[in-house]
């Protein structure tokens with residue numbers, strides 16, 4: 001009998017211990033609602049993204065559960081943070097607790113050595129090689145001439161007809177991106193890359209089913225065709241690099257840094273594969289973001305004549321000074337116009353091209369008292385921070401003047417359009433430079449009338465009608 005009582009007491013004690021442990025954890029997991037079985041709160045989330053106020057989904061939950069809450073969308077248990085301080089801890093990831101978490105279709109399309117998937121020390125090395133190169137004054141000086149050329153050529157082709165800005169600006173940004181990555185100029189190779197890249201990115205957001213005929217399958221095939229060309233470019237460059245010290249593009253950077261990146265056992269084939277994969281995968285964050293920023297800037301400026309007139313005035317002054325002194329522009333000329341930089345910041349704040357950053361916790365972690373359990377996804381929501389009246393007065397108003405009072409630092413926790421921490425966008429300065437050159441030549445040479453159009457936020461930020469506009473030279 002005694003042993004029986006002993007077992008019962010033991011079982012009771014264990015059950016109490018487990019219950020207490022579970023209760024303790026549950027108490028700290030942020031409050032929220034997991035919605036319906038399987039679909040969770042996905043429909044509510046998508047409906048809000050299709051509306052003119054995409055933050056509604058977040059705002060509603062925030063008002064009930066607080067700044068950090070749990071939900072279930074797109075098939076994952078997810079903790080959403082709208083708190084800038086919690087976001088900072090997630091993005092800075094000092095203790096290496098968070099890893100990138102992409103949908104299955106994206107993971108299928110990325111190589112295992114992709115900058116977007118790598119973690120830890122290998123990621124840090126790769127990121128730093130690329131970021132240091134893209135930030136260097138020598139690179140910015142060289143690429144300024146290419147951007148000017150591309151912008152002027154494209155703008156000249158827009159006049160006296162209706163054009164769709166969302167498509168047209170890609171004719172500026174895609175060639176520049178390819179120049180930056182592997183020095184491919186206009187011609188057959190660029191046409192092939194453009195065609196195949198369009199097919200490739202269709203698979204980024206699709207059902208993760210892979211057999212002939214599916215979007216994912218076609219996307220992987222397009223990547224294979226791009227890989228063939230990029231591998232050839234990397235191989236040829238590898239032969240040339242022995243005779244020259246020049247570093248002209250990301251291929252050069254990765255070839256020179258390959259010893260740092262690869263383990264000692266890696267074969268030369270693996271290195272070439274890794275470099276070629278990364279070149280293609282760097283096109284993913286670079287290709288859509290910048291043209292979207294250009295398009296939305298035009299939308300905001302078209303709706304804000306005062307801001308447009310001030311932008312024009314500042315840029316006309318620079319143009320006059322350059323013409324009077326018969327001087328060429330330098331990259332610092334473009335980047336030193338304060339109002340132009342404020343227009344860019346305000347565009348990035350309101351456009352929220354990357355509206356949230358997804359990560360997965362590899363162990364239980366507590367931030368500001370909230371428990372994020374191991375294997376849960378977490379989203380550092382940028383859009384809610386950028387459009388919160390606690391952070392910005394009148395947040396839905398396009399007001400570039402507000403930046404005269406705010407310091408724009410990469411570390412500003414209330415302004416993070418380029419992310420933060422070890423994964424801070426390495427294309428940050430290139431993007432600002434390209435936007436500045438685009439604005440300068442557009443507003444000093446042309447005027448335009450835009451048709452009414454609306455911004456949609458799902459699955460990515462876009463204009464509903466691609467923003468149709470009519471452009472005319474100022475003199476006419």
Ligand code: HEM
Pocket residue numbers: 100115116127180282285286287289290293353354357358416417418419420422423424425426427428430431
């Ligand atoms: C307005 C334009 C752009 C915006 C708003 C933007 C935004 C971002 C954001 C938020 C991230 C961080 C993602 C994360 O933490 O998971 C990121 C990463 C990245 N961006 Fe950009 N980006 C822009 C332009 C570009 C361009 C032009 C390039 C190419 C030269 C580029 C290359 C990258 C790369 C390679 C990463 C991955 C960095 C890493 O994980 O280490 N981006 N970008």
